[in-house]
Amino acid sequence: MPARLRLLRAATVLLTGALAVLLLVAGLTTLGTWSSTADRDAPRTTSAADLDLALNDMDAQAANLLLSNGDAGRGRLQTPYEKAAGFHGEARREIGHDLRTLAVAAQGSRTDEKTVESLTDGFAEYQELIGRSLENDGHHGGRTAALADYRRATDLLRTQLLPAARTLVASNNAAFDAAYFSARSTLNTQLAAVLALGVLLLAVLGVVQWYLARSFRRILNPGVLAATVCTLLAVVLGTQLLSSSTAHLRVARHDAFDSVVALSRARAIAYDANADESRYLLDPQRRGQYADSFLTKSQQLYGIKGATLSTYDSQLTTTWQAYESDHRDLRFTGEFRRELDNITFPGERAAAEKTVQTYAVYQRDDRKIRALLAAGKEQKAVEFCMGWEAGTSNAHFGAWMAALDKVAGINRAHFTSSVDAGRSEVDGLLPWAGGLLAAAALLTLLGLRPRLAEFR
Numbered sequence: 249m250p251a252r253l254r255l256l257r258a259a260t261v262l263l264t265g266a267l268a269v270l271l272l273v274a275g276l277t278t279l280g281t282w283s284s285t286a287d288r289d290a291p292r293t294t295s296a297a298d299l300d301l302a303l304n305d306m307d308a309q310a311a312n313l314l315l316s317n318g319d320a321g322r323g324r325l326q327t328p329y330e331k332a333a334g335f336h337g338e339a340r341r342e343i344g345h346d347l348r349t350l351a352v353a354a355q356g357s358r359t360d361e362k363t364v365e366s367l368t369d370g371f372a373e374y375q376e377l378i379g380r381s382l383e384n385d386g387h388h389g390g391r392t393a394a395l396a397d398y399r400r401a402t403d404l405l406r407t408q409l410l411p412a413a414r415t416l417v418a419s420n421n422a423a424f425d426a427a428y429f430s431a432r433s434t435l436n437t438q439l440a441a442v443l444a445l446g447v448l449l450l451a452v453l454g455v456v457q458w459y460l461a462r463s464f465r466r467i468l469n470p471g472v473l474a475a476t477v478c479t480l481l482a483v484v485l486g487t488q489l490l491s492s493s494t495a496h497l498r499v500a501r502h503d504a505f506d507s508v509v510a511l512s513r514a515r516a517i518a519y520d521a522n523a524d525e526s527r528y529l530l531d532p533q534r535r536g537q538y539a540d541s542f543l544t545k546s547q548q549l550y551g552i553k554g555a556t557l558s559t560y561d562s563q564l565t566t567t568w569q570a571y572e573s574d575h576r577d578l579r580f581t582g583e584f585r586r587e588l589d590n591i592t593f594p595g596e597r598a599a600a601e602k603t604v605q606t607y608a609v610y611q612r613d614d615r616k617i618r619a620l621l622a623a624g625k626e627q628k629a630v631e632f633c634m635g636w637e638a639g640t641s642n643a644h645f646g647a648w649m650a651a652l653d654k655v656a657g658i659n660r661a662h663f664t665s666s667v668d669a670g671r672s673e674v675d676g677l678l679p680w681a682g683g684l685l686a687a688a689a690l691l692t693l694l695g696l697r698p699r700l701a702e703f704r
Contacts, residue, residue, distance in 0.1 A: 256456045260692045263449040264479070268685040270445060271486045274438040275678040278493045279671065281431040285497070286667045289424040290505060292353035296416035297512035299346035299367075301519055303413060306339035307405050308523030310378045313385075314398060315530045316634055320388045328634040328642075343371060350416060360419055363412050370408045377401035395531060402527065410520075421509055428501040432494060439490040446483030453479060453692070475691035482684035489677040493670050500666035503592040507659040510590070514549055514583035515652055521545035522645055525617060529630055542614065550607065551581035561615060564608055572601075587655065593662050599655040606648040613641040 312332035316325040347368055354360035381397035384390040453476045460469045521542050528538040543557050552563045567579040575588070584604055591597045613632070620629035633641050 256452065256459065257692065259452050260449070260456060260475070261689050263445065263452060264685050264689040264692070267442070267445045267449055267479075267482070267486075268682055270438070270441055271482075271489075271678065271681050271685070274435075274442065274486070274490060275674050277434060277438070278490070278674050281427075281434075281493075281497065282667055282671050282674075284427065285424075285431075285500060286664075288353070289420075289427055290508075290663070292350065293417065293420040293424055293505075293509060294512060295346045295349040295353070296413060296420050297509065297516060299343060299350065300410065300413040300417060301512070301516040302339045302342040302346060303371075303405060303409050304516055304519040304523055306336060306343065306378075307402055308519055308526055309333075309336035309339060310381065310398065310401070311523055311526035311530050312634060313382060314391075314394060315526055315630060317385055320386055320390065325631065325634060327636060331636065332634075340375070347371065353420065357419075357423075360416065363416055363419075367409060367412045367416075370404060370412070374401050374404050374409060377404065399531070399534070417509070417513070424501070424505070428497065431497060435490050435494045435497070439487065439494070442483065442486045442490060446479065446486070449479055450476065450483070453688075456692070471691045471694045475688040478684040478688040478691065482681045482688065485677045485681040485684070489673055489681065492673045496666045496670035496673070499592075500663050500670070503590070504659045504663035504666060507587050507590050507592075507596075508656060508663065510583050510586040511652060511656040511659070514587070515649065515656075517545050517548050517583065518645075518649065518652070521549075525614060525633055525641070529617070529621065529626070529633060539618075546611065547582065549582050550584050550604065552579075557615070557618070561608070561612055564611065568604060568608070593658055596655060596658050599651065599658060603648065603651040603655055606644070606651045610641070610644045610648050613644050617641060 309332045312328060313336060316329040316332060318324040347364065350360075351364050351368075354364045377397050378401045381394045381401060384397060385394035453472060457469060457472050457476070460472065524538045524542040524545065528535050528542070531538070539557060543555075543560070546560060547555070550564060552560065552567060555563045564580075567577075570577045570579055571588075578585075584600075584607070587600050588597075588604075591600065617629050617633050620626075620632065631640075636642050
């Protein structure tokens with residue numbers, strides 16, 4: 249009998265220790281997952297998306313500088329020129345910051361390292377071409393040379409820099425997704441192990457209680473009973489820790505961050521489309537190319553099968569009214585559709601729908617610009633495109649971006665809150681679970697000690 253009690257005591261203590269170690273490892277692994285999610289995986293994906301946007305913005309502002317400069321500064325549209333100069337400098341600084349961030353994030357991936365190196369070299373060449381274009385435009389009669397340099401710069405942007413930036417967005421987002429699935433699989437495995445080990449420990453404690461009752465004619469051993477309660481609470485807390493972490497991780501990665509990525513892409517495409525309007529006005533030789541490019545980007549944002557620039561507005565109205573009547577209506581595609589299909593949080597749907605409504609206003613402005621130009625009113629087209637007064641295209645573009653930023657802000661806030669909640673769950677529950685298991689081991693030892701003392 250003493251040997252059996254010692255064996256049961258040893259089994260209980262070993263299982264308690266094993267469960268405590270398992271929970272500790274699971275807790276530390278989960279904290280590591282949250283750290284990599286918040287500090288590495290998400291930032292490098294958003295940095296790549298920000299780079300895409302900043303490249304488009306810098307090129308758009310270069311076109312705006314040329315468009316608003318007049319003849320070597322004579323006839324300059326002062327407010328649009330000053331704003332374009334400020335935005336151009338901000339975009340250039342943002343690109344430098346993003347390239348440094350991505351260079352660090354690319355370490356360990358030879359493919360991404362080469363992509364960042366190519367981007368850095370290409371951006372240096374791009375800056376040289378833009379600088380030369382702006383310098384030529386500062387001289388009388390320099391517009392022809394300035395346009396030639398700008399064409400080379402924007403061609404470099406389209407054929408090399410933007411594809412590389414978008415490759416990094418896709419690569420980093422795929423790496424984040426792979427890390428998410430790996431972390432979720434690990435959490436599920438750990439949860440199963442905690443449940444199995446916890447049930448086994450509770451079964452052993454039940455056997456101890458039964459053996460004591462049968463051998464010593466006592467109904468319950470207070471120490472073992474208390475140890476059983478502590479173990480049960482520890483298993484419940486450990487299960488809650490791991491299952492809650494899985495739920496928070498899903499919200500952070502898919503409910504929130506999928507929308508962040510879609511909206512970041514949408515913003516970059518929007519800036520590129522806005523740049524196409526300036527390029528369209530700036531470069532008569534390429535107007536057909538830039539009109540087609542604007543339509544392509546519009547389709548990427550809000551895709552309507554078979555739409556042209558002349559039919560896009562009416563078809564947008566029709567498909568949007570159909571969507572408002574039935575949110576399952578699938579007559580449009582694109583980044584806006586991707587976001588609308590991933591509505592999760594309070595206020596998100598209203599904000600997303602506001603984004604599409606402001607986008608429709610901006611699209612109508614584009615047709616007005618083209619109509620003014622077709623009517624021979626080029627100066628009015630330029631002023632309407634580049635003005636910042638209420639009712640102008642830039643003002644409506646700003647309203648559209650503000651609406652889009654609100655949706656992105658809702659998702660970023662929930663991403664951050666999910667990360668914080670996941671970390672808090674581990675920090676709050678792990679010490680309690682560990683303490684309860686330590687108490688269970690101690691209570692088992694104390695509960696069996698008087699019984700073993702009877703055999704001395």
